[in-house]
Amino acid sequence: MPTFIRVCSVSDLPPGSCRTVQAGGQAIALFNCEGTFHAIDNTCAHRGGPLGEGTLDGTTVTCPWHGWQWDVTTGANAMGMPQKLRRFETKVEGDGVLVEV
Numbered sequence: 001m002p003t004f005i006r007v008c009s010v011s012d013l014p015p016g017s018c019r020t021v022q023a024g025g026q027a028i029a030l031f032n033c034e035g036t037f038h039a040i041d042n043t044c045a046h047r048g049g050p051l052g053e054g055t056l057d058g059t060t061v062t063c064p065w066h067g068w069q070w071d072v073t074t075g076a077n078a079m080g081m082p083q084k085l086r087r088f089e090t091k092v093e094g095d096g097v098l099v100e101v
């Protein structure tokens with residue numbers, strides 16, 4: 001049954017930044033888009049690059065390995081490719097950011 005797990009503090013992830021977090025035994029890329037948190041699979045569908053270490057521009061993250069781009073709000077490829085990454089629900093409780101896994 002899905003459950004929300006606290007992965008970091010709100011202050012750990014300023015607007016416009018991203019990071020890799022661990023929840024439910026998996027690596028998840030977490031993004032702060034102007035105060036709204038989004039989470040997708042950390043593993044780029046190209047060759048497995050760590051998207052939490054990518055560059056966030058608006059709601060698009062660029063993979064640090066070869067530059068594939070992903071929509072962090074949906075997990076869709078932002079370059080028109082058919083690959084799609086898993087997306088996770090997020091919420092803020094108190095000063096914590098939670099991800100549903």
Ligand code: FES
Nearest residue numbers: 044047049063066
């Ligand atoms: S591994 Fe992400 S673009 Fe190649």
